[in-house]
Amino acid sequence: ARLVILISGRGSNMLSIIQAIQEKHLDAQIAAVISNRPDAAGIVSAQQAGIDTQLLDHKSFESREAFDASLIQVIDRYQPDYVVLAGFMRILTAEFVAHYAGKLINIHPSLLPKFKGLHTHQRALEAGESEHGASVHFVTAELDDGPVILQAKVPVMADDSAETLAARVLEQEHMLYPAALKKLIDEAKANTP
Numbered sequence: 001a002r003l004v005i006l007i008s009g010r011g012s013n014m015l016s017i018i019q020a021i022q023e024k025h026l027d028a029q030i031a032a033v034i035s036n037r038p039d040a041a042g043i044v045s046a047q048q049a050g051i052d053t054q055l056l057d058h059k060s061f062e063s064r065e066a067f068d069a070s071l072i073q074v075i076d077r078y079q080p081d082y083v084v085l086a087g088f089m090r091i092l093t094a095e096f097v098a099h100y101a102g103k104l105i106n107i108h109p110s111l112l113p114k115f116k117g118l119h120t121h122q123r124a125l126e127a128g129e130s131e132h133g134a135s136v137h138f139v140t141a142e143l144d145d146g147p148v149i150l151q152a153k154v155p156v157m158a159d160d161s162a163e164t165l166a167a168r169v170l171e172q173e174h175m176l177y178p179a180a181l182k183k184l185i186d187e188a189k190a191n192t193p
């Protein structure tokens with residue numbers, strides 16, 4: 001399967017996918033990594049891994065629609081089977097989401113449908129949750145909605161801060177994202193004659 005990965009920052013989830021491919025746990029190629037932020041650290045990591053990278057700074061577009069239309073053009077050059085959002089911190093238009101229906105995947109740091117949106121770890125602590133985690137899901141037009149592909153759970157400890165909880169969840173994310181992609185790719189193979 002051909003993947004295009006979209007990032008905005010650190011790119012540790014992207015790196016976990018690169019590593020899973022290198023270690024042959026995942027039968028995929030990363031056609032490109034695209035960032036909407038020129039200063040995303042993950043872009044440097046992707047370049048070091050020899051992957052084609054593209055920058056598309058959302059600030060240089062006059063509207064969300066114009067940015068998303070350009071993003072579609074850049075992505076479609078690579079003809080991906082899946083468009084993988086990995087810490088991509090932009091809300092996408094309904095047009096963009098419809099264009100990649102069934103191919104657009106995201107990782108969200110909560111046990112969806114709980115805690116959609118930002119600051120999930122702090123909110124899980126404030127809600128007194130005993131369990132927290134991460135979800136990989138198909139993207140639909142509603143934020144952090146869409147069918148869940150796979151989830152990973154972690155316990156919440158009595159002395160957790162948002163930071164310690166985030167670190168525990170992130171460790172799981174790094175196994176979860178490659179596993180969820182593998183599930184999709186294996187299912188697609190099983191359905192191809």
Ligand code: GRF
Nearest residue numbers: 010011012013087107108109
């Ligand atoms: C992850 O926690 C992801 O779930 C969230 O943003 C963070 C991105 O981290 N959406 P990274 O850029 O993959 O290191």
